[in-house]
Amino acid sequence: MSAADLTAGREGPLADTDTRLSRTPRVAVADAALRDRLERIWRTEPGLKGWFGTVDHKEIGKRYLVTAFIMLAIGGIEALVLRLQLAGPNKHLLTPEQYNELFSTHGMTMIFLYAGPVLSGFSNYFFPLWLGARDMAFPRMNALSYWIYLAAALFLYAGPLVGAGPNDGWFNYVPYAEKAFNPGINEDIYALGMVFLGISTSVGAANFIVTAARCRAPGMSINRLPIMVWGTLTASAANLVVIPAVSLAFFLLWMDRNLGTSFFTVAGGGEPLLWQHLFWLFGHPWVYAIVLPAMGMVSDGLPTFSRTPLVGYTLVALSTVATMLLGFGVWVHHMFATGLPGLGLAFFSGASIIITIPSAVAVFAWLATIWLGKPVFTTAFKFFAGMILLFVIGGVSGFMTASVPADWQLTDTYFVVAHLHYVLIGINVFPVCGATYMWFPKMTGRLMDERLGWWNFWTMFLGFNLAFLPMHLTGLLGMPRRIYTYDAGMGFSALNMITTIGSFVFAVGVLMFFWNVIKSRRSGAIAGPDPWSGPSLEWTIPSPPPPYNFAVIPTVASRHPLWEDQLDETENRSSFEEGMTLDEGKEALAVSILDAEPDRILKMPSDTTAPFWLTVATAVLFAGLLGKLWWLAALGGIGAIASLAFWNEPRTKLLEREPDAHEERRNG
Amino acid sequence: MAERIVSRPEALPLGPIGGRGIGWNGMVMLVVAEASLFGYLLFSYYYLAVSNPPGWVLESEPSLKLALPNTFLLLASSVAAWWGERGIRKDDRGQALGGIGLAIAMGAVFAIVQGFEWKDKAYGLGTSSYTALYFVTTGFHMAHVIAGLMILGALWLWTWRGFFSPLRMLPMANGIVYWHFVDAVWLAVFSTYYLSPYLGVGQ
Numbered sequence: 095m096s097a098a099d100l101t102a103g104r105e106g107p108l109a110d111t112d113t114r115l116s117r118t119p120r121v122a123v124a125d126a127a128l129r130d131r132l133e134r135i136w137r138t139e140p141g142l143k144g145w146f147g148t149v150d151h152k153e154i155g156k157r158y159l160v161t162a163f164i165m166l167a168i169g170g171i172e173a174l175v176l177r178l179q180l181a182g183p184n185k186h187l188l189t190p191e192q193y194n195e196l197f198s199t200h201g202m203t204m205i206f207l208y209a210g211p212v213l214s215g216f217s218n219y220f221f222p223l224w225l226g227a228r229d230m231a232f233p234r235m236n237a238l239s240y241w242i243y244l245a246a247a248l249f250l251y252a253g254p255l256v257g258a259g260p261n262d263g264w265f266n267y268v269p270y271a272e273k274a275f276n277p278g279i280n281e282d283i284y285a286l287g288m289v290f291l292g293i294s295t296s297v298g299a300a301n302f303i304v305t306a307a308r309c310r311a312p313g314m315s316i317n318r319l320p321i322m323v324w325g326t327l328t329a330s331a332a333n334l335v336v337i338p339a340v341s342l343a344f345f346l347l348w349m350d351r352n353l354g355t356s357f358f359t360v361a362g363g364g365e366p367l368l369w370q371h372l373f374w375l376f377g378h379p380w381v382y383a384i385v386l387p388a389m390g391m392v393s394d395g396l397p398t399f400s401r402t403p404l405v406g407y408t409l410v411a412l413s414t415v416a417t418m419l420l421g422f423g424v425w426v427h428h429m430f431a432t433g434l435p436g437l438g439l440a441f442f443s444g445a446s447i448i449i450t451i452p453s454a455v456a457v458f459a460w461l462a463t464i465w466l467g468k469p470v471f472t473t474a475f476k477f478f479a480g481m482i483l484l485f486v487i488g489g490v491s492g493f494m495t496a497s498v499p500a501d502w503q504l505t506d507t508y509f510v511v512a513h514l515h516y517v518l519i520g521i522n523v524f525p526v527c528g529a530t531y532m533w534f535p536k537m538t539g540r541l542m543d544e545r546l547g548w549w550n551f552w553t554m555f556l557g558f559n560l561a562f563l564p565m566h567l568t569g570l571l572g573m574p575r576r577i578y579t580y581d582a583g584m585g586f587s588a589l590n591m592i593t594t595i596g597s598f599v600f601a602v603g604v605l606m607f608f609w610n611v612i613k614s615r616r617s618g619a620i621a622g623p624d625p626w627s628g629p630s631l632e633w634t635i636p637s638p639p640p641p642y643n644f645a646v647i648p649t650v651a652s653r654h655p656l657w658e659d660q661l662d663e664t665e666n667r668s669s670f671e672e673g674m675t676l677d678e679g680k681e682a683l684a685v686s687i688l689d690a691e692p693d694r695i696l697k698m699p700s701d702t703t704a705p706f707w708l709t710v711a712t713a714v715l716f717a718g719l720l721g722k723l724w725w726l727a728a729l730g731g732i733g734a735i736a737s738l739a740f741w742n743e744p745r746t747k748l749l750e751r752e753p754d755a756h757e758e759r760r761n762g
Numbered sequence: 763m764a765e766r767i768v769s770r771p772e773a774l775p776l777g778p779i780g781g782r783g784i785g786w787n788g789m790v791m792l793v794v795a796e797a798s799l800f801g802y803l804l805f806s807y808y809y810l811a812v813s814n815p816p817g818w819v820l821e822s823e824p825s826l827k828l829a830l831p832n833t834f835l836l837l838a839s840s841v842a843a844w845w846g847e848r849g850i851r852k853d854d855r856g857q858a859l860g861g862i863g864l865a866i867a868m869g870a871v872f873a874i875v876q877g878f879e880w881k882d883k884a885y886g887l888g889t890s891s892y893t894a895l896y897f898v899t900t901g902f903h904m905a906h907v908i909a910g911l912m913i914l915g916a917l918w919l920w921t922w923r924g925f926f927s928p929l930r931m932l933p934m935a936n937g938i939v940y941w942h943f944v945d946a947v948w949l950a951v952f953s954t955y956y957l958s959p960y961l962g963v964g965q
């Protein structure tokens with residue numbers, strides 16, 4: 095777009111050469127002076143203010159990752175206690191109520207506080223690096239989404255800490271969760287905490303979408319995006335429209351419990367199934383949201399270690415989108431046993447079976463990639479390849495429960511517990527571990543230990559299968575899920591003992607993973623910028639990356655910018671050394687959505703504590719609602735409004751407004 | 763021999779210009795999320811309406827005496843806001859202040875009238891699932907009206923301080939779109955609660 099277009103159709107005077115409104119970016123080869131200047135512009139101040147105020151996506155990404163891994167550890171310990179209780183018949187380690195709280199808290203922790211956020215952490219750290227950008231589209235919102243995630247996690251954990259954790263499962267069915275049957279404060283904390291957490295997820299989703307759409311290197315048209323970007327993009331698009339469903343459901347539940355409404359109780363004309371619809375309208379897309387980005391990790395990771403491009407890039411990208419689109423229409427498969435009309439069941443059953451097709455496409459693409467490539471058997475590769483097997487097992491058991499008659503047999507048995515762990519551990523935890531081995535060197539500059547990695551992978555892989563494969567059988571034999579114990583004569587005892595042993599083996603594997611991370615951070619071998627000879631942009635910059643990521647904006651000529659010489663598919667080569675400098679302040683580039691043509695120079699916000707204070711105010715608001723201290727809630731609300739007003743005040747530095755007359759004078 | 767390509771764009775717009783800029787994309791996201799929220803509220807209404815026995819809708823012929831004029835008032839406020847925004851685009855601060863000021867006044871009257879509408883209801887929040895949903899949906903909408911009024915207030919203040927020009931006005935464009943959105947949502951809420959019973963929904 096030229097400066098003339100920009101004024102076309104507008105009233106008022108604007109000369110073509112108005113340097114206030116447009117600029118021809120300087121193009122140069124990156125040199126030390128430029129790096130120095132950018133470093134000064136982009137770096138986060140040391141000290142408390144910098145710590146609370148940073149908007150650097152890498153810092154935020156790391157915080158997300160660390161917090162999510164802590165949640166994984168906590169949720170894991172909870173699971174081990176559950177398994178101890180179930181190790182043999184008639185054990186009394188936990189009371190039934192404690193068991194209820196523990197499995198519900200485990201589910202909540204793993205699903206909402208680990209599996210989603212850990213992927214956000216990776217995407218936060220790597221979106222700009224994969225895309226050739228200097229930061230996310232909205233850095234302050236990025237900080238906000240982390241702070242709210244942290245605050246909501248603390249809020250949700252206030253329950254278990256005072257012995258009032260959620261106790262109706264992670265999907266929290268009414269009428270169990272209604273006040274009449276569950277008078278404690280447990281469900282109030284869970285309900286409000288989930289509404290609170292929803293803000294974080296929504297804000298993050300919006301940010302990922304706009305970043306993927308607008309903040310890319312020139313030339314990175316949408317058919318050149320890494321699959322991981324496709325995964326996070328589709329997951330975010332889904333989250334944006336389905337999070338409101340669950341937030342609303344939890345809010346209405348809170349009203350039922352505290353303000354005497356009857357949305358979900360039959361007595362007042364409410365409908366318990368409304369809860370299930372609202373929950374699963376969200377819940378099913380959400381389970382895709384916590385696996386699609388992880389599948390993207392595999393789609394980008396396997397080719398890197400197989401030293402060949404992903405087979406069927408376009409098909410895999412499309413299948414990612416197709417899975418999500420179909421995913422909106424299958425939520426009722428969680429409700430097959432609720433007595434809905436047969437025709438509806440048939441429809442949703444069909445849709446759920448069809449949805450396995452795009453997943454199968456991805457699986458075949460991965461297998462073909464390994465087959466055609468020259469795999470390097472690193473730990474990361476093992477995790478990615480191991481995932482394929484677990485995905486197939488989890489997919490098959492899912493396929494089985496998608497059929498209504500089978501589901502009527504299997505629902506609420508350990509078969510479902512086996513299925514969901516194959517899917518969640520197989521398609522989330524394994525890829526996440528692989529991704530950590532792969533990208534840890536980029537984040538820290540050091541490699542993780544491969545020898546320990548070997549032990550790490552095999553312990554996790556064997557432990558996991560030992561624990562969860564027999565569980566299918568436990569379920570087929572009829573052991574219901576969510577029971578705190580069982581009798582000796584039922585034929586479950588041996589299987590449960592195996593599962594418990596497997597769980598502990600798996601946990602030892604996870605421990606090795608954490609140990610490897612902690613140890614390698616200090617003493618791992620120095621990685622250099624590109625330890626795996628990877629194909630994508632993040633490998634062109636130093637490890638760890640400087641605050642500004644790219645000294646000059648790269649230009650992308652193909653899907654595999656760093657493999658162009660080997661592949662020799664195109665006439666042109668991408669450029670990393672020479673490019674736009676954008677160094678007249680904290681600047682980034684925006685591009686057009688489809689072709690990634692340069693479109694605009696963005697002025698990026700500097701560090702600010704506004705997101706932190708907004709989070710504090712919102713937490714006060716929710717605490718007020720929880721205690722029904724309306725004055726406290728009002729105080730929080732006012733604080734939130736004040737933070738928002740301060741945040742959104744148009745700023746000259748961001749070119750959101752005209753400078754004041756006196757400011758003009760001051761600036762000469 | 764393969765050639766290295768380097769993107770060398772000509773003059774690029776610097777920051778947001780007019781109503782365009784990356785902040786606009788962010789605004790679209792907000793509207794999509796909020797529209798979904800209201801979508802689920804209305805879904806709940808229709809779901810409960812069809813799954814309950816006849817008579818669930820407590821008012822089979824809701825009075826339109828206040829609601830209909832109020833609806834027109836809110837729509838008119840959108841026009842006023844639009845006219846105010848045009849003021850900025852023409853660099854006419856007076857028109858902008860007038861338009862936005864008028865929109866604020868109309869929006870405030872809408873909120874007050876809606877308050878009377880609530881007061882006039884013979885039932886309360888806890889009477890039935892219908893009444894609960896009525897108050898929650900219109901209440902959520904009211905919360906958005908109040909948020910919208912605060913935004914319009916801020917825009918008015920910023921206009922008065924001379925922040926905006928035809929070229930630097932993205933916050934204005936975004937804020938006004940939010941107000942249009944609040945009005946559009948009301949149309950959906952109004953049609954559902956005040957008009958659809960006349961068509962026999964939930965009877």
Ligand code: HEM
Pocket residue numbers: 170173174176177197198200201202204205208209262263264265511514515518519522523561574575576577597600601
């Ligand atoms: C050491 C690893 C793990 C073990 C041993 C384990 C074990 C268990 C056990 C014993 C239950 C309760 C089953 C019941 O009584 O019905 C459970 C439930 C569940 N787990 Fe795990 N789990 C592990 C990791 C994970 C992970 C990583 C995730 C998700 C990413 C996860 C998600 C869930 C969910 C969603 C439930 C259902 C909770 C509910 O019924 O409301 N688990 N798990």
Ligand SMILES: [Cu+2]
Pocket residue numbers: 377378381424425427428
């Ligand atoms: Cu599902």
